Structures are given as structure tokens and as C-alpha cells.
Amino acid sequence: MADVLSDKRSATRFRILVEIADRQPAVSQGEIADAVGVTTQAVSEYIRELTEEGLVEKEGRSRYRITKEGVDWLLRTADDVRRYADRVTEDVLGSVQEDAAIATGDISQGDTVTLDMREGLLHATPGEEGPATGVATTDAAAGEDVGVTGFEGIIDLAPGSVTVYQVPPVRSGGSNEVALDELAAEASRANLVLAAGVEAVVALRKTDTEPATTFAVGDVAADAASRGLEVVVVATADAVGRVTDPLRDAGATYEVVDL
Incomplete structure (x- = not known):
């Protein structure tokens, strides 16, 4: 869950900062209190804390402005909320739709099952044992x-x-310049290994690792990460941008490391 949604105080702090950004520089604490659903005194206390932390600056009586640090924090937090909302939209249960899952045991139509994600795929376990449940619409044996x-x-x-x-790239030594022991170790820990570029494919094959795919690698990695997988992408330097652009667009958490 996004940190800002972890408790009421964090959520209120986020909402108040949004209201300040929307109303600045003339900020009515009473209007913010009405919008957020807290007392004017509480708004005043939150604004004091935000000011002390450098997220808001006071310009005069009832005049406040969000700082650059405040904007950065707000953007990062809003992005966390968006990613969480996207995940909930895909995975929250409560609709009447039918979906497919992998049975972990023998299931009969009408049975209550517990649902969980494993290696990016939905699994159904006989019985009501977890926070997410459903009702089987077909019979199925384990697997x-x-x-x-x-x-x-x-x-x-x-x-x-x-x-x-x-x-x-090959002009700079290609796979011959790769620390193969390090690459093998990193590939072995991943749920999914992908490659972009010939040099990347060859480097992986030198570690006896075959990439799952070499096409649309950034999109595949972003989708896999959204399903909870740890992904390793080996990419020729010239192809890194084609990998990271889809990751950035999808809001995926990623880092780029030189081998």
C-alpha cells in the first residue's frame, strides 16, 4: 500500500498539502478544514509541521506557498497513490466478473476458494483461508x-x-567485457530474465541463461513487475532507453546498473 494511505494522519497530511498547492498563495485554513474534514486547529498544526519540514513556506498572514521540495514530495506521493490505485483496479475483488486461476488442489463447482498471486499468476486454493476469496464456477483438478x-x-x-x-556494445568489447559471474548470480535470483540486444543475449548464454524473451522487453518487464515479480533485464547500452521508457511510463520501480 502507498505510504500516504497507511494511516489517517498521513492521508490528511497529503490532502492538506494538495489543498495548499491548489489555493496558494491566499490560503484559507477554514476552507481547507471543510474540504478535508478536520478542524481549523488541526489544519493549522499540519501547516506548521509542513512549514518546519520545508515543504511549505509562509509569505505573510494567511499566505502560504508550496516549496520545490513540497512539489517533489507531492509528485512522488501522488505517483505512489496512482500505482496503488492501478493495482487495486486490476486486483481488487468484488465484481461479478469471472476469471481463471490455477487450482492448487481438487476443486468442485460452487466451492469457496482462497485466491493469491504466485509468479504473476492467479491461484485458487480450496477453502476460505485468506483475505481474498471467490467461488469456483467449474470443476478442476490440481494444476x-x-x-x-x-x-x-x-x-x-x-x-x-x-x-x-x-x-x-560490440564496438566496445560487447559480451567479452561483462563480469559473467556477477551476471550469472543476478540472473539466478530473478523471477524473470529478459534481454535486449545481441550482445545482451550472448552474455546471458555465456552464463547458461536463456532469456524469456528479446522482444518488447520494457513492456514485458513493466507488466511482470506489476504482478509482483523481480525482473532482470540485460540490455546492450544502445538499447537501454527502449527498455527504461516503458518502465518509466508504467511507473515501475527500476534501476540501471553497469556490468
Whole structure:
């Protein structure tokens, strides 16, 4: 869950900063109190804290302005909220739609099942044992696909991350310049390994690792991370931008590392 949604105080702090940014520089604490649903005294205390932390600056009586640091914090936090909302939109249960899951045991139509995500795929376990449940619409043996509807609860899914390892282009030595032991170790820890560029593919093959795909790598990595997977992308330096652009657009957590 986004940190700002972890408790009421954090959420109120976020909302008040948004209201200040929207109303600056003439800020009516009474109007903010009405908008947020707290007392004027509480708004005054929050503004004092935000000012002390350098997120808001006071320009005069009832005149406040959000600082550059405040804007940066607000953008980062809003992005966290957006990513969380996107995940909830995809994974929150409670609609009447039917979805498919992998049965972890024998299931009969009408059984209540517990739902969870494993390796990016929805799984259904016989019985009501977790925070997310549904009702089977088909019969299935363990390992088969089973239809599920009547969703209730929220699937606990922590977003994964992507590490992009740069490989020099062939004109600069290519795969011969890669620390293969380090690459092998990083690839072995990942849920999914992808490659962008010939030099990257060759480097992985030198570690006896075959990438899952070499096409649309950035999009695949972003989707996998959104499903909770830890992804390693090995990319030729010339191809890194084509990988990171989709990751950035999707709001995925990633870092770029030289090998």
C-alpha cells in the first residue's frame, strides 16, 4: 500500500498539502478544514509541521506557498497513490466478473476458494483461508485452470522491481567485457530474465541463461513487475532507453546498473 494511505494522519497530511498547492498563495485554513474534514486547529498544526519540514513556506498572514521540495514530495506521493490505485483496479475483488486461476488442489463447482498471486499468476486454493476469496464456477483438478467468480477481499500483492544491467556494445568489447559471474548470480535470483540486444543475449548464454524473451522487453518487464515479480533485464547500452521508457511510463520501480 502507498505510504500516504497507511494511516489517517498521513492521508490528511497529503490532502492538506494538495489543498495548499491548489489555493496558494491566499490560503484559507477554514476552507481547507471543510474540504478535508478536520478542524481549523488541526489544519493549522499540519501547516506548521509542513512549514518546519520545508515543504511549505509562509509569505505573510494567511499566505502560504508550496516549496520545490513540497512539489517533489507531492509528485512522488501522488505517483505512489496512482500505482496503488492501478493495482487495486486490476486486483481488487468484488465484481461479478469471472476469471481463471490455477487450482492448487481438487476443486468442485460452487466451492469457496482462497485466491493469491504466485509468479504473476492467479491461484485458487480450496477453502476460505485468506483475505481474498471467490467461488469456483467449474470443476478442476490440481494444476488445471478453474473459473472463479463472486470475488471478495483484496489480493495481497507487493509490486516487484526491475534491474537493468547494461552490456557494452560490440564496438566496445560487447559480451567479452561483462563480469559473467556477477551476471550469472543476478540472473539466478530473478523471477524473470529478459534481454535486449545481441550482445545482451550472448552474455546471458555465456552464463547458461536463456532469456524469456528479446522482444518488447520494457513492456514485458513493466507488466511482470506489476504482478509482483523481480525482473532482470540485460540490455546492450544502445538499447537501454527502449527498455527504461516503458518502465518509466508504467511507473515501475527500476534501476540501471553497469556490468
